[in-house]
Amino acid sequence: MPSRPPSPPLTGSRPVGAWDESDAARRVREMFARIAPRYDLLNHVLSFGLDVVWRRRAAHRFRHILGQPGARVLDLCCGTGDLALALAQRARSERRQVHTGASAALMVCVDFARPMLVRARKKVASDRRGTPTSAEPFAFCFLEADALGLPFPEGSFDLVTAAFGFRNLANYGQGAREIARVLRPGGELGLLEFAEPAGWTAPLCRFYVRRLLPRIGGAVSGDPGAYHYLPASVASFLAPEAVTRLLTASGFVDVRVELWACGLVAFYAARKASSAGG
Numbered sequence: 001m002p003s004r005p006p007s008p009p010l011t012g013s014r015p016v017g018a019w020d021e022s023d024a025a026r027r028v029r030e031m032f033a034r035i036a037p038r039y040d041l042l043n044h045v046l047s048f049g050l051d052v053v054w055r056r057r058a059a060h061r062f063r064h065i066l067g068q069p070g071a072r073v074l075d076l077c078c079g080t081g082d083l084a085l086a087l088a089q090r091a092r093s094e095r096r097q098v099h100t101g102a103s104a105a106l107m108v109c110v111d112f113a114r115p116m117l118v119r120a121r122k123k124v125a126s127d128r129r130g131t132p133t134s135a136e137p138f139a140f141c142f143l144e145a146d147a148l149g150l151p152f153p154e155g156s157f158d159l160v161t162a163a164f165g166f167r168n169l170a171n172y173g174q175g176a177r178e179i180a181r182v183l184r185p186g187g188e189l190g191l192l193e194f195a196e197p198a199g200w201t202a203p204l205c206r207f208y209v210r211r212l213l214p215r216i217g218g219a220v221s222g223d224p225g226a227y228h229y230l231p232a233s234v235a236s237f238l239a240p241e242a243v244t245r246l247l248t249a250s251g252f253v254d255v256r257v258e259l260w261a262c263g264l265v266a267f268y269a270a271r272k273a274s275s276a277g278g
């Protein structure tokens with residue numbers, strides 16, 4: 001077999017066997033496309049239902065934006081749409097309190113795995129069934145696109161979010177720069193990601209994530225590789241301090257990190273600098 005030319009070290013996710021960034025992205029996309037039918041079930045089972053709480057809590061952190069009439073929100077790596085729905089739910093209650101009758105805001109959901117997007121679209125449609133359009137805080141739009149090359153002009157959004165997606169990007173630096181590009185100056189970023197557990201519960205959490213979770217996930221999804229990839233991608237992802245440095249270097253200010261669930265989940269919030277001085 002001809003040997004492949006050496007490639008520069010990856011600065012992003014690298015599923016086993018991937019030899020460069022585009023191959024890594026292809027493998028990630030195909031893996032999520034394969035597990036899409038069981039994705040929600042496994043999320044809820046493997047997190048003991050806490051994933052719902054994490055997304056809801058993240059949405060609550062951005063209530064000042066979600067309550068604004070005409071807010072433009074981009075949910076990157078949207079998967080089956082659960083974070084977008086949590087944001088919409090938050091917006092509904094904010095608007096009831098603050099801006100009744102305000103004009104609809106825009107929620108753009110982006111993912112590069114089509115089966116995920118198909119499910120997101122269906123879920124949003126069934127969530128809205130029976131609600132008059134005028135009472136909906138968001139006009140939803142679904143787009144199959146790569147987070148590393150977004151088809152939006154500079155400064156298009158007030159808020160960009162990504163739940164458990166950033167870790168999967170084949171190039172973290174490019175991902176952060178692309179998010180900064182599509183945010184307006186002063187716009188905000190919210191990332192939810194897994195992290196390596198810390199503290200006295202860390203050995204137990206590690207045992208669960210590295211030993212039990214891949215077995216349960218593999219058995220239920222029928223795709224053992226995908227649920228071995230999960231702990232491996234968490235272990236090789238950037239530590240919260242490195243994410244903070246990356247965001248700062250990419251033009252963000254006021255970077256904040258909250259660690260939830262014994263440090264297993266990290267919530268990052270940041271603001272795109274308004275000017276050269278921040």
Ligand SMILES: C[S@@+](CC[C@H](N)C(=O)[O-])C[C@H]1O[C@@H](n2cnc3c(N)ncnc32)[C@H](O)[C@@H]1O
Binds near residue numbers: 076080116162170
């Ligand atoms: C772990 S899922 C998270 C889905 C959802 N945000 C949630 O909270 O459940 C990661 C998603 O990121 C998507 N993804 C990964 N890399 C991507 C990229 N470069 N561009 C667009 N989507 C990407 C995958 O297709 C997958 O649907």
